[in-house]
Amino acid sequence: MTTTATLATRTDAEHMADPDWWRQASVYQIYPRSFADSNGDGIGDINGITAKVPYLKALGVDAVWLSPFYPSALADGGYDVDEYRNVDPRLGTLEDFDAMASALHTAGIKLIVDIVPNHSSNRHEWFQEALAAPKGSPARDRYIFRDGLGDQGELPPSDWHSVFGGPAWERITEPDGTPGQWYMHIFAKEQPDLNWDNPEVREDFLKTLRFWSDRGVDGFRIDVAHALTKNLEETLPTTADLEAEGEALYLEGRHPYWDRNEVHEIYAEWRKLFNEYNPPRTAVAEAWVHADRRARYASPEGLGQAFNFDLLQADFDAAQFRKTITKNLAEAEASGASSTWVFSNHDVVRHATRYGLPASASSAEGDIMSGQAGKQWLLAGGRQEDVDVELGLRRARAASLLMFALPGSAYLYQGEELGLQEVGSEIPDSERQDPSFFRNKGVEIGRDGCRVPLPWTAGGSSFGFGPAGSHLPQPAWFADSSVEVQEAQEDSTLSLYRRALALRSQLQADETLEWLETGRPDVLVFRRPNGWTSVTNFGTEPFELPAGDVLVSSSPLEGAFLPGATTAWLQ
Structure with missing residues (x-):
């Protein structure tokens, strides 16, 4: 059952003026080319995003993060940037961007954009x-x-x-x-690495950050934030040399191009620029680094926040979740930042699919790009028949509701609010776009499956994505997951996300939680300081709920019992 919380709701004006808005924000990632197409060319665009601002407002997110929208040959989905201070003409104009930013801000939604500083495109x-x-x-x-x-x-x-x-x-x-x-080029050959020892490079990126900040951008997601500075001696070490040094090479910041200590000099300079604005511009680092070194990226003197992908790499397992959450909250407190939580993004297999894969595909160690379960599924060809779709969605809903209850920023990826599955073998090889597929052909099918354009309606040539088709093929089963269908269903995943995000904005408190013992290793319960409680049953046997009014649950309750793979919030 669901009741309505009767707590004060923060106004849009308060949110927009708050310098600490990012600490507890729900951030919705948009992959622009796959969100909404306004002109029928099969590619999502800036005006398509503007048209969907009412949808984003109804969803209840605090901010939108745009993946790259810059001029690009799309050798790597837009992360090969031709020009840093412009909009890809296939996606719109700077005037379109300004109109989108204004519409978002009017709706009380902040705007974060991707910055790609490690490399430009070879067309730059x-x-x-x-x-x-x-x-x-x-x-x-x-x-x-x-x-x-x-x-x-x-x-x-x-x-x-x-x-x-x-x-x-x-x-x-x-x-x-x-x-x-x-x-x-650490990545594709179309992405030559920039030399950050060159003062002209550093000055030009300051110019870029100021350009977008002056246009109303509220924050930046820094792509490959740990790779900018490099130490390329006259004689370069071999791969074997690097492997022989092991973990110490990373812990001491001595790797030739990953996570060197000098990179923080760059971000200290960026922070000075960010703090010139009121409220200060925010930044979050995409930094795949050892946990002991993540705090420097998230420090107040640096970018201020850094992604942790630990929950993304965890199995649907109570012990792993509790260990991961406890560790990351402690790290955030030590750095002065707030934690970040994420299950899906443009680089990984959607979590509704990962959680529906056979247990044999999982690993407690996880995988840096997509979780070991997702990785194995890709290697096997990404066949939908290998996924327990119902179980995967049930677990994904439970995990997401737990995430929304945690202190810190919650990052959502477009389509997860619809419970979308990853699109796998339904995409023919001839229509794939991801360079990792072409570089490793026959080994993995790449990341196109999480980048398929969204289904807005149950019918039409592109399920409402645009007046014509879509740049990646959409499977027939998208119809039942469309926004149109789910808006009419009280128990849909979209309805769940809307209720949960509305409650989350009302129930935010300080950035701590208290674990409560349950007597069962497969059930996690924690209480936030304002007295409300999150309960997640990772097992299969029902769990008797503690006393309290149920605010929302990820699946229907069984009387006073919480069924398996379900989360409920109580007050």
């Missing part, structure tokens, strides 16, 4: 200038160019591999037509 004017310039020129110094090894420089400067597979170096042809130097 700086990189094109570098290709046309001679070795040792100022233009090449903005990037990381090195001579190759071998008698004729025919071998890459090191044997390092890129994240997307293949070598981390690409050889260029010099202006005179001869084989030339090599440039470094």
Whole structure:
């Protein structure tokens, strides 16, 4: 059963003026090309987002985070940026962006945008200038160019591999037509790494941050925040050399390009810029680093907040959840930040699918990109018949409701409020777009499955995504998950998210919780300081609820009992 909380609701004006709004915010990630298409070209756009502001307002989120919307060849879903201070013309104009920002702010919703500082695209004017310039020129110094090894420089400067597979170096042809130097790219070859030892690079990104802040952007998500600074000595260590040093290399900040200590000098400079605004601009680091080193990214002198992906990598397991939550709340308190919680995003298998996979696919260790269960499913071809859809959705609803009860920021990914499953083998190889698929063809099917355009209606050529089709194929089963269908269902996942987020905004308190013992290892109960309680049954046997009014539950209750894979909030 559900009752209505009778607590004071914060006004939009108070939210927009609050310098600490981000500490307890619910943030909705939009992958712009797959959210809503206003002009029928099959690609989501800025005006499509503006048209859906009433939907976002009704959902109850505090902020929207936009994945890259900049001019791009889409070699990596927009994370290959041609121009940092403009909008991709396929998505709109700067005027469209301003109108969207205004509409969001009028609705009391903050705006966060992605910044991609580790690399530009190979179409960026700086990189094109570098290709046309001679070795040792100022233009090449903005990037990381090195001579190759071998008698004729025919071998890459090191044997390092890129994240997307293949070598981390690409050889260029010099202006005179001869084989030339090599440039470094941690990711795709279309994403050359910038040289952050170059003052011009640092100054240009300050200009970019100010450009968007002046246009009303409230915060920034920093892509690959741990990779900007690099130490590329004359003789580069081999992969074997790095592996031999083990964990100490990372803990001491001595890796050639991951999580070096000097990167925090950059973010201290950024923080000074952010604090010039009222309220100060916020930032959150995407930093895949050792837990002992995460706090520096989240410090008040740095970016202020850093993603923790620990719950994303955990199984649907009470012990793992409790350990992860306790550890991350302690880390947040030590750094002065608030914690961040996330189950799905544009890089990982949706959690409604991960939680529906066989137990044999899971691992307590997790996987850095998609959870071990999701990774194994991708390797197996992403077949929907291998997923227990009903169980996965039930667990996902329970996990999300638990997350919304936690102190800290809750990050949602578009479509999870609809309980969407990952789209797997339904996408033909010929229509895939993710570079990881092409780099590792035959090994994994990539990240396109979580980037399929949203279903807004039960019918139409693209389920209401736009007047025509969509840039990635949508499966037929999207119809039953559409916004149109779910808005008419009181027990839908969309209705659950709306109720939970409305309550969450009313019930926010300080950033602590108290664990309550249950006598069962598969049930987690915690109480927030204002007296309301979250109960999650990770098992299969019903659990008798403690006394109190039920505010919301992720699945129907069985009298006074909480069934398996269910969360309830009580007051």
